[in-house]
Amino acid sequence: MNGKGNDIGFSPLPEIITGDPNRVQLAGPLPAGAQNFTNYVGVVMTGGNVDVGKDFIRYLTTAGAKQIFSATGVE
Numbered sequence: 001m002n003g004k005g006n007d008i009g010f011s012p013l014p015e016i017i018t019g020d021p022n023r024v025q026l027a028g029p030l031p032a033g034a035q036n037f038t039n040y041v042g043v044v045m046t047g048g049n050v051d052v053g054k055d056f057i058r059y060l061t062t063a064g065a066k067q068i069f070s071a072t073g074v075e
Contacts, residue, residue: 008027009024010030011024012073013026013029013072013073013074014072014073014074016073017072017073018072018073037075042056042057042060043057044057
């Protein structure tokens with residue numbers, strides 16, 4: 001894009017936060033009424049290492065994992 005410095009765009013927060021700060025700058029989130037959230041579901045498949053899968057899904061719900069998600073714009 002060949003912007004002139006006053007362009008606006010919308011993108012998921014993780015893309016903006018982890019993007020090139022010389023090209024994009026986060027102005028702020030959209031108002032609550034205009035927000036759109038994506039929900040993810042974790043599931044352990046049979047035939048694999050079930051214990052490792054369960055441990056990973058448990059880890060994703062820990063405070064440490066939530067802090068990592070938050071730092072990249074994922075709520």
